[in-house]
Amino acid sequence: MQEISIKVEEKLYQNRYMVDEGRPHxxxxxxxxxxxxxxxxxxxxxxxxxxxxxxxxVEIAPDGCLECGTCRIVCxxxxxxxxxxxxxxxxxxxxxx
Amino acid sequence: MSETFDAxxxxxxxxxxxxxxxxxxxxxxxxxxxxxxxxGSKNVQGAILYADALERIIPDFREDxxxxxxxxxxxxxxxxxxxxxxxxxxxxxxxxxKPNRYTIIRAQFDKWFxxxxxxxxxxxxxxxxxxxxxxxxxxxxxxxxxxxxxGEVYADVVVMADGVNALVxxxxxxxxxVTPESVALAVKEMHFLPxxxxxxxFNIGEEEGVVIEVAGSVTVGMVGTAFxxxxxxxxxxxxxxxxxxFTEAQVRPAFLLEKFKNHPSIKPLLAGSEVKEYAAHLIxxxxxxxxxxLFGDGWMIVGDAAQFVNAVHREGSNMAMTxxxxxxxxxxxxxxxxxxxxxxxxxxxxxxxEDSFVIxxxxxxxxxxxxxxxxxxxFTDYPRLLSQAAETMLRVDGEDxxxxxxxITKSFRSTRRIGGLIGDMFNLARAFR
Numbered sequence: 027m028q029e030i031s032i033k034v035e036e037k038l039y040q041n042r043y044m045v046d047e048g049r050p051h052x053x054x055x056x057x058x059x060x061x062x063x064x065x066x067x068x069x070x071x072x073x074x075x076x077x078x079x080x081x082x083x084v085e086i087a088p089d090g091c092l093e094c095g096t097c098r099i100v101c102x103x104x105x106x107x108x109x110x111x112x113x114x115x116x117x118x119x120x121x122x123x
Numbered sequence: 124m125s126e127t128f129d130a131x132x133x134x135x136x137x138x139x140x141x142x143x144x145x146x147x148x149x150x151x152x153x154x155x156x157x158x159x160x161x162x163g164s165k166n167v168q169g170a171i172l173y174a175d176a177l178e179r180i181i182p183d184f185r186e187d188x189x190x191x192x193x194x195x196x197x198x199x200x201x202x203x204x205x206x207x208x209x210x211x212x213x214x215x216x217x218x219x220x221k222p223n224r225y226t227i228i229r230a231q232f233d234k235w236f237x238x239x240x241x242x243x244x245x246x247x248x249x250x251x252x253x254x255x256x257x258x259x260x261x262x263x264x265x266x267x268x269x270x271x272x273x274g275e276v277y278a279d280v281v282v283m284a285d286g287v288n289a290l291v292x293x294x295x296x297x298x299x300x301v302t303p304e305s306v307a308l309a310v311k312e313m314h315f316l317p318x319x320x321x322x323x324x325f326n327i328g329e330e331e332g333v334v335i336e337v338a339g340s341v342t343v344g345m346v347g348t349a350f351x352x353x354x355x356x357x358x359x360x361x362x363x364x365x366x367x368x369f370t371e372a373q374v375r376p377a378f379l380l381e382k383f384k385n386h387p388s389i390k391p392l393l394a395g396s397e398v399k400e401y402a403a404h405l406i407x408x409x410x411x412x413x414x415x416x417l418f419g420d421g422w423m424i425v426g427d428a429a430q431f432v433n434a435v436h437r438e439g440s441n442m443a444m445t446x447x448x449x450x451x452x453x454x455x456x457x458x459x460x461x462x463x464x465x466x467x468x469x470x471x472x473x474x475x476x477e478d479s480f481v482i483x484x485x486x487x488x489x490x491x492x493x494x495x496x497x498x499x500x501x502f503t504d505y506p507r508l509l510s511q512a513a514e515t516m517l518r519v520d521g522e523d524x525x526x527x528x529x530x531i532t533k534s535f536r537s538t539r540r541i542g543g544l545i546g547d548m549f550n551l552a553r554a555f556r
Contacts, residue, residue, distance in 0.1 A: 032381045037312070037401035044160075063370070070369045072310045072376040072403035092403040093165065095288040096308045099405070100370055102300045111290065113270050114158045115250030122313045122357070122400050123167045123229035 034074035038090040045089050046116040052088045052097065053108045060084045064106040067097050093118050128154045128246075128278040130454055131267055133253045133291055135162035137440045138426025139284030140236040141180050141447030147245035149455045154276060155237075155245050156269060158252040162240075163233030166286075167311065167404035169352055169359055171334065172227045173441035180448055181239060185221065189231040191354035192332025193222030196325075200388065202339035203510040207388040218331070226332050226352045226359070228313075256281060256295040256422070263465065264421030267291075280464040281422050282450050284443075287405045289415075289428035297422065298415040301430070303370060304496065305409025307347060309363025310376045312384075314396035318356050324392060325353055336437065337362075339506035341383045345372055346495050346502060349383045350437075351392065358393060360384060363406055365496070376403065406439065407432040410492045411485040417476070418469040423450045433484045435491060435555070442481045449475040491554040498550060504538050 052075075054064070064084050067076040073090045076097070086107070098109040111117070132143040135157035143155040159165035171194070177184050196213035217223065241247050257266040257275060266277035283292050287306065292298035316324075325333045337349040347364030362376075362383045369376065384393055407413060407430035414430050417423060425431075426443035433442065453472040454464070462468045476482045495501060512531045516524075535544060 032375075032377050034375075034377045037377060037398075040398055040400050041402075066370040066373060069373045069375050070308075070366070072308065074375075074377070092401075094308060094403040095405050096366055096369075096403070098288065099301055099303055099306060099366055102302075111158055111252050114252045115160055117165075119160055119164045120167060120230050120400065120402060122231075123163055123165075123170070123233070123402060 034072075035090070038073060041090075042119040042121055043089065044116045044119055046112050049113065050086070050088050051110050051112040051117065052086055052091065054084055054086050055106055055108065057083060057106065061101075061104045061106055063101050063104045066100060070100060071097055091117065128152050128276065129458065130154070130280050130282060131156065131276060131278040132282045132284055133267065134284035134286060134426075134428075135159070135237050135240075135247065135249075136166050136233060136284060136286060136426060136443065137236070138428070138443035138447035139282070140233065140240050141444040142282050142284060142425055142451045143245045143247075144236070144240045144243050145180060145448050145451035146454055147240060147243035149451075150244075151455065151458065153245035154278065155240060155247045156251050156253055156267070157237075157247065157249045159249060161234055161249055162237030162247070163230040166229045166233050167402045168229045168440060169311070169350055169361065169437070170227050170229050170232075170440070171352065171437070172225045172232065173438065174221065174223050174225065176441035176444040178221075180444060188235050189227065191226040191228060192327075192330055193217065194224040194226065194334055195327065195331045196333045198333065198335040200335060200337045200339070201506045201509055202337055202341050202386060202388065203506045204340050205387060206510045206514065207337075207339075208506075208509045208513050226334070226354050228354060228357075253285070253291055256291060258295075262420060264295075264419070279421070280454055280469070282447075282454075283422065283424045283428050284426050284447060285428050287407050287427040287430070289424070292415070292424055292428060297419060298424065301405075301407070301409070301413070303367035304365060305407070305413045305430070305492065306366050307363040307406045307408045307434075308366050308369055308376060308403065309361050309406055310380045310401070310403045311359060311361030312380065312398050312402075313400045314358045314360060314393050315356060315399055316358065316396045320395070321353055321356070321358065327353070337383075338502060340503065341379070341386060342502055343372065343374060343379065343382075344499055344503045345369065345374065346499065348437075351389065357399075358396065360389070360393065365408065366405070377401075406434075408434045408492060410434065411482070411489040412492070414485065417473050418466060420465045423453070423469055423472050425450050431481055431485070433488065435488050436484070438484075445479060445481055446476060449479065487556070488554065494550045494554040498547065500539065501547070501551075508535055508538060
């Protein structure tokens with residue numbers, strides 16, 4: 027499929043967040059080769075939080091997370107990630123929703 | 124907090140607010156816990172408000188609720204790459220004293236709804252995330268644990284209104300995890316335009332609104348739909364597909380939204396707008412088969428957490444409010460009769476749901492998720508065939524009409540064959556029956 031260039035970061039820039047510094051609410055469990063489910067998150071996460079590093083592992087930077095839960099559900103069967111809501115008051119703060 | 128409440132409501136969306144409001148209004152001692160900064164700050168919807176469900180809870184809500192536009196026109200479009208084929212329904216009958224549907228902006232609406240909950244007497248605690256249920260030795264739910272220090276609170280009954288992810292029920296083993304096949308991921312943007320531009324672009328008056336529901340090639344073969352709703356000074360535009368399809372097709376949701384916004388039928392409607400927010404949210408699409416156990420000793424589940432969404436009619440917030448109200452009424456009745464909040468008493472909630480449109484509508488369309496999932500050509504072949512057919516008949520090029528009709532019939536036959544066409548009609552008719 028044709029890839030039109032869109033930068034998710036530019037979209038996230040419109041949003042309001044209260045980042046819980048040093049306490050990420052999602053983490054990827056250590057792995058050498060990602061499962062198919064985990065690898066899919068690089069594309070499927072609507073906030074583009076997941077990336078592939080140079081050695082092929084999937085990493086997460088959840089600062090721009092929209093708290094939809096897609097990654098949680100995709101990886102529920104494989105257990106690749108640890109997922110919680112941010113602490114009360116932190117995370118995305120929708121202006122409109 | 125060492126006092127025991129009559130009820131704890133987890134979450135302050137439409138279902139939680141409805142539930143907390145009705146119980147507080149009846150004089151119960153209610154605690155509502157919300158993880159956001161305020162009710163609405165974590166909530167995402169298109170969003171359409173169905174007046175009837177709210178009217179049964181707050182009859183005069185129109186006096187001060189933040190409503191955007193009442194809907195006078197519904198457009199249903201099927202898109203292929205260049206065109207849309209559609210049906211519109213517009214009626215002046217929708218310009219009534221008490222309109223039936225409104226567009227709303229959830230962050231504002233939920234904040235208003237939650238203010239009514241406080242004014243009715245409930246204690247609302249925000250910026251607090253419930254982490255798990257507290258059970259007694261016999262397994263009855265007696266309270267919740269939160270992420271606050273000494274954050275344990277107790278109640279006779281806990282109502283889980285924590286949304287589609289339903290983490291609390293999942294982690295307490297009261298409910299199975301939602302599967303990627305039974306939930307859609309929708310992404311949405313808010314596009315701002317001057318009020319008069321929206322009104323001239325959509326051919327509507329000051330308070331009037333238009334909704335456009337879209338299916339077809341914009342979901343690139345995945346099961347899903349897109350939408351465009353007019354607010355007073357903004358347009359909500361979004362698209363959603365099953366999570367299982369997103370992972371299988373490896374499509375970026377933001378790319379899909381961009382593709383939809385750039386469709387030749389959509390682009391002019393958004394021209395010149397300023398985007399102020401990008402949101403994502405899951406929508407329960409599993410229908411009746413995805414609905415979990417709804418009650419037990421000391422607990423009930425309402426709204427999206429119970430997967431109450433009618434995917435065909437794009438209704439969810441009305442089911443949320445109605446289920447919240449019915450759960451509240453169940454608690455009020457039990458209190459009045461001096462009964463304990465155990466499963467056999469709370470089963471009245473399920474009975475009430477079965478007697479309402481909530482379960483009746485979910486039952487009516489129970490076969491549809493499977494039919495759509497197994498028949499992707501409803502989202503690929505048919506939009507293209509319909510568009511081609513329309514173009515063939517409308518283009519005047521010297522070819523006679525009978526030949527054109529034959530060409531159209533042939534295009535349908537060669538794509539789906541006769542057996543396929545009949546099977547499709549049968550499956551759809553059965554799923555909608």
